[in-house]
Amino acid sequence: MSAAINIAVVGLGFGEAFVPIYQAHPSVGRIALVDVSTERLARVGEMYGVESRYTSYEDMLADSTWDAVHILAPVSFHANYTLAALRAGKHVACAVPMATDLADIDEIIEAQAASGKQYMMMETSTFAREFRAVQNLLQDGSLGDLTLYKGVHIQNLDGYPPYWLGFPPMQYITHALSPALRLTGTSVKDVVAYGSGRLDEDQTGTSQNPYPTEVGLFRLDGHDLVPEVTMSFFKVARPYIEGFSVYGSKASVEWPPVEKTTPLVYELQDLDPNQADTGLRGRRSTTVELAVDDGTELLPEPLRRFVDTYEVLPANGDAPVWKSAEHGGSHPHLVHEFISAVVEGCVPTVGPVTAAEWTAPGICAHESAMNDGERVVVPQYRGRSGR
Ligand SMILES: NC(=O)c1ccc[n+]([C@@H]2O[C@H](COP(=O)([O-])OP(=O)(O)OC[C@H]3O[C@@H](n4cnc5c(N)ncnc54)[C@H](O)[C@@H]3O)[C@@H](O)[C@H]2O)c1
Incomplete structure (x- = not known):
């Protein structure tokens, strides 16, 4: 170069x-x-x-x-x-x-x-070491079929520059949703979302958004996974978290609750043929730390x-x-x-089309939340120039 x-x-x-x-x-x-x-x-x-x-x-x-x-x-x-x-x-x-x-x-x-x-x-988020490690586990078959995804971004914005007051949380969805879309290689078809809680008067700024937190369910185009995303900027008492957990039929990766600690990998074990004798039911999972690499x-x-x-x-x-x-x-x-x-x-x-696919679902999710959870169809961008 x-x-x-x-x-x-x-x-x-x-x-x-x-x-x-x-x-x-x-x-x-x-x-x-x-x-x-x-x-x-x-x-x-x-x-x-x-x-x-x-x-x-x-x-x-x-x-x-x-x-x-x-x-x-x-x-x-x-x-x-x-x-x-x-x-x-x-x-x-x-x-x-x-x-x-x-x-x-x-x-x-x-x-x-x-x-x-x-x-x-x-x-x-999709250029982070944790994402690369999860992508490798998916690509080598370790995770099996993806069956559950939870994206989360909770960040308290009290005291941030005033332009953040009343910012619709879902309009900043990309960190929490894009890992699901890059892992599945697909886009969001439609979304149902709700606002949770109410902003205090001094937290709304000039925005029409009343919600400190928004929670959405995103149906994908051509994939059975239904990512669930929680976005929150005010009135949630917890330290900053920005990450995703992805669960598969063979193994799962769960984002740690505390920042700068390592995600955990759970691997589902076979049913023990002698298990019934012990009175235990259900398959067990082993737990290890995710092996990450700076690339x-x-x-x-x-x-x-x-x-x-x-x-x-x-x-x-x-x-x-x-x-x-x-x-x-x-x-x-x-x-x-x-x-x-x-x-x-x-x-x-992350060219213009991918950027659109990662951004538009959040805009539509906020629209859904403002309309009492009405299903909102997300525009499709594939086929337009620029991956
Ligand atoms: N993980 C991430 O991808 C990530 C993390 C942090 C911030 N961001 C994004 O980066 C951007 C900047 O975030 P921040 O926390 O630094 O914001 P900030 O408000 O703290 O700082 C913004 C900077 O831009 C300057 N600025 C303001 N108006 C300007 C203008 N019209 N032209 C040029 N400069 C201007 C300000 O003086 C300030 O130095 C935001 O869009 C934010 O969403 C992304």
Whole structure:
């Protein structure tokens, strides 16, 4: 892989974590930083030695030397920033969700096709070490038939920037649902969802959404599995959890209740022919920890250190700092997938159609919840350009 891709990182909250990874990628040339906050621009720019800094997204887009953007601005900017970048002839990586409106999803699919540039939704969960381990167990037949899936994302957003107030939980479904869709290779046909609990007055913001929690059942196209997903942003007393459990006829993997601990694998045992004599009924299961692997062999050598806690040597001479690699070590894998797609001119794993398939069910689930659990048919995107 050669070609130097010049990329602008847009939004330097979560976005900061991607700056050193792009800097280390052998196919990346120059980096620009974009943020409306001059303080953030200065702090991140000085730390990583990045001179190209913009407070205006439009000014960056107007500079044709930037080949690609990675959008990590607040959710409400995702769709418009994606469309503007594609129309300015730039490749786009965008944090989840792709959009919060079905019309915007359609427009992005069309704009990407017209642009001839790549689009990737940077969904962390299916690039995490836990996902790869589960996928291997499914592919080698260890899990048997998939018969049950529970996705969950509970994250308390009190004290987050005010734009999160009243955010419909299901519109952020991708972390909890996408593993089911990538494992089964299919899309959601329809959904039934309910809101649970009621937001307090000071948690609704300007949103019409009354629910702190939403729970949905998603029927798949051409697969018997019915994923169940719980999304919650307010009023649930528990630490952060973002994961999935998947159960099969031979073995299952259950997400641990405590963050940064290892999922468990249950393997169903044969019925013991002598069991009846002991009065025991039902098949037993053994329990072991899931064997996970960082997948460093999939990455160029300079990106490998970013799968785990890594050291940053600030360009301004400040003392070294250690950063933790969040989201299952997925960040360098996402960067490599996106940059590879741009360099090789092929559609990334989570191109516009897959991104739509992973995002639209959440939009439809919120609609269902707002209509007392009415079944909502999810649009189908296959056959449109861009995997
Ligand atoms: N696992 C994941 O995939 C994951 C994790 C965290 C956040 N995210 C997503 O990443 C995005 C950023 O999240 P965050 O927690 O950093 O948000 P944040 O609100 O904490 O930070 C956003 C940053 O963008 C800047 N910003 C605000 N408006 C802007 C604009 N119009 N143009 C450019 N910059 C702007 C802000 O100054 C800030 O630095 C969100 O969309 C979020 O959903 C994804």
